Amino acid sequence: MxxxxxxxxxxxxxxxxxDRVGERLTELGHEVDIERCDDVEYPExxxxxxxxxxxxxxxxRKEARRFVRHNADLLAGRPTWLFSSGPLGTDRVDKDGxxxxxxxxxxxxxxxxxxxxxxxTMVFFGAxxxxxxxGPDRIVSWMPENDALPxxxxxxxxxxxxxxxxxxxxLATSAA
Ligand SMILES: Cc1cc2nc3c(=O)[nH]c(=O)nc-3n(C[C@H](O)[C@H](O)[C@H](O)COP(=O)(O)O)c2cc1C
Numbered sequence: 001m002x003x004x005x006x007x008x009x010x011x012x013x014x015x016x017x018x019d020r021v022g023e024r025l026t027e028l029g030h031e032v033d034i035e036r037c038d039d040v041e042y043p044e045x046x047x048x049x050x051x052x053x054x055x056x057x058x059x060x061r062k063e064a065r066r067f068v069r070h071n072a073d074l075l076a077g078r079p080t081w082l083f084s085s086g087p088l089g090t091d092r093v094d095k096d097g098x099x100x101x102x103x104x105x106x107x108x109x110x111x112x113x114x115x116x117x118x119x120x121t122m123v124f125f126g127a128x129x130x131x132x133x134x135g136p137d138r139i140v141s142w143m144p145e146n147d148a149l150p151x152x153x154x155x156x157x158x159x160x161x162x163x164x165x166x167x168x169x170x171l172a173t174s175a176a
Contacts, residue, residue, distance in 0.1 A: 007036060017124055101123040
């Protein structure tokens with residue numbers, strides 16, 4: 001199947017996850033394009049979609065939200081999966097006892113569930129290199145209440161690979 005992996009990444013962590021999903025799907029026999037959301041020219045040419053964005057301040061990046069809204073009818077009619085790259089750290093449960101990955105689902109997922117009925121949504125741990133941060137992001141990361149922004153690469157490649165394998169399995173049943 002022709003699969004588009006479209007992503008929005010500010011500092012590269014989400015691009016790395018998109019690349020990994022794309023590489024795995026290619027190994028599994030799909031014809032895959034990996035593109036920034038704003039660079040996608042002809043989404044109608046794909047049979048299935050995986051769309052991912054980094055989350056900032058609880059939301060997906062504008063470029064990714066625009067891509068989903070602009071192509072909502074197309075995405076609603078073809079198998080589509082969404083992922084968000086967000087929480088940092090290694091704890092799966094926060095101090096209030098909530099699952100970190102559930103709590104980090106961007107606000108946009110609710111709207112997108114309604115509009116395009118994705119086959120699945122997923123939140124992956126992200127990565128943060130404070131030296132790379134620009135402008136207001138740098139200031140936000142210094143705020144004491146943001147000790148929830150630990151530095152490091154927390155991307156869980158096993159989780160990414162497992163999710164990608166599940167997408168492949170579901171695509172195989174839709175193609176049959
Ligand atoms: C200023 C700032 C705000 C952030 N806000 C959130 C957030 O609201 N939710 C979340 O899950 N992660 C948040 N993060 C973590 C980023 O989403 C994470 O580092 C992500 O992997 C970055 O991806 P990118 O390099 O592709 O932009 C924030 C990071 C920074 C620096």
